[in-house]
Amino acid sequence: MTAFSNAQIWLVIFGLAAGTYLIRISFLGLIGDRALPGWVLRLLRYTPVAVMPGLVAPLILWPAATGGTLDPARLAAAGVTLAIGVATRNVIAAVAAGLVTLYAGLWLLG
Amino acid sequence: MAPTPRRAFLRGLKGGAPFVLVIAPFGLLFGVIGTEAGLNIAQVMGFTALVIAGAAQFTAVQLMVDDAPTVIVLATALAVNLRMAMYSVSLVPHLGAAPLWQRALVAYGLVDQSYAVSILEFETGVAMTRPEKFAFFMGSFLVLAPFWYASAYLGAVAGTAIPADYALDFAIPITFLALIAPALRTGPHVVAAFVSTVLALVLAGLPYGTGLLLAACAAMVAGALSELALDRRP
Numbered sequence: 001m002t003a004f005s006n007a008q009i010w011l012v013i014f015g016l017a018a019g020t021y022l023i024r025i026s027f028l029g030l031i032g033d034r035a036l037p038g039w040v041l042r043l044l045r046y047t048p049v050a051v052m053p054g055l056v057a058p059l060i061l062w063p064a065a066t067g068g069t070l071d072p073a074r075l076a077a078a079g080v081t082l083a084i085g086v087a088t089r090n091v092i093a094a095v096a097a098g099l100v101t102l103y104a105g106l107w108l109l110g
Numbered sequence: 111m112a113p114t115p116r117r118a119f120l121r122g123l124k125g126g127a128p129f130v131l132v133i134a135p136f137g138l139l140f141g142v143i144g145t146e147a148g149l150n151i152a153q154v155m156g157f158t159a160l161v162i163a164g165a166a167q168f169t170a171v172q173l174m175v176d177d178a179p180t181v182i183v184l185a186t187a188l189a190v191n192l193r194m195a196m197y198s199v200s201l202v203p204h205l206g207a208a209p210l211w212q213r214a215l216v217a218y219g220l221v222d223q224s225y226a227v228s229i230l231e232f233e234t235g236v237a238m239t240r241p242e243k244f245a246f247f248m249g250s251f252l253v254l255a256p257f258w259y260a261s262a263y264l265g266a267v268a269g270t271a272i273p274a275d276y277a278l279d280f281a282i283p284i285t286f287l288a289l290i291a292p293a294l295r296t297g298p299h300v301v302a303a304f305v306s307t308v309l310a311l312v313l314a315g316l317p318y319g320t321g322l323l324l325a326a327c328a329a330m331v332a333g334a335l336s337e338l339a340l341d342r343r344p
Binding site for chain 2: 001002003004006008009010011012013014015016017019020021023024025026027028029039041042043044045046047048049050051052053054055056057058059060061062063064065074077078081082084085086089090091092094095098099102
């Protein structure tokens with residue numbers, strides 16, 4: 001559960017909505033076809049893989065639900081999700097495999 | 111028989127349709143997770159209809175659960191969406207000359223799936239006029255939008271009925287891993303992901319989620335530099 005107040009949550013929603021819209025319309029709407037320097041494009045290419053693994057790594061190794069101790073079921077679920085995701089490139093298949101592993105693991109080990 | 115915008119719109123609908131299978135479960139999951147995190151249905155729908163960017167929405171919700179400051183929540187979630195600036199750039203040759211209201215609509219609907227379908231069609235399909243390209247893009251988005259909104263709503267309604275202790279805490283990490291895995295297309299992408307992971311863990315002690323922001327910046331640079339290094343190799 002978040003401790004954010006209703007007003008703070010709405011602030012995040014509107015802030016994120018406005019910022020995301022500005023990013024989306026940036027070149028198409030405002031900047032036009034002035035070319036972007038190659039190094040900027042090169043950095044932009046890596047933003048998702050630069051942010052998401054860092055966000056997820058502590059959640060996997062130190063889950064809040066187990067008080068921050070490594071949990072075999074969650075670790076196995078993470079491994080299976082990644083493996084299926086890399087092998088199939090199918091997001092939904094990877095989520096499904098991960099959740100099945102998680103619940104099977106919790107049932108077997110818990 | 112010249113293709114008309116109407117026909118291009120229908121082809122856009124058809125091009126986007128298969129992705130309903132991707133975005134509907136994703137929307138459902140966001141509804142459930144958002145509700146579990148303490149959002150009400152209006153707030154879940156606010157994210158869904160105004161932000162329309164699953165990965166950034168999950169990022170924001172996770173950081174709110176972690177009690178990061180608002181500024182850090184926004185900065186990190188927006189960083190996830192920076193890739194859309196690239197989409198915006200690459201659409202300029204196709205739609206840059208369209209009327210502003212059309213570009214404003216395209217920007218609203220500039221999601222991963224519609225972008226991917228449209229840019230592929232614009233660059234490799236039969237030649238299209240500008241109005242046809244606009245119609246195609248809107249078709250590829252409008253076929254997805256109702257499912258995105260409806261699935262999040264259903265998820266939010268269902269979320270209130272799911273008991274809190276159901277290991278749903280781990281649905282977010284699983285979702286992120288599933289999104290990251292297909293994005294590990296090249297060596298530099300793997301390098302960026304690795305640097306991000308290691309630095310985020312090492313810097314986890316820094317306050318207010320600043321460790322993640324630092325790790326992400328370093329990872330972007332690491333990805334870009336390894337790409338340069340690969341390019342320079344004969």
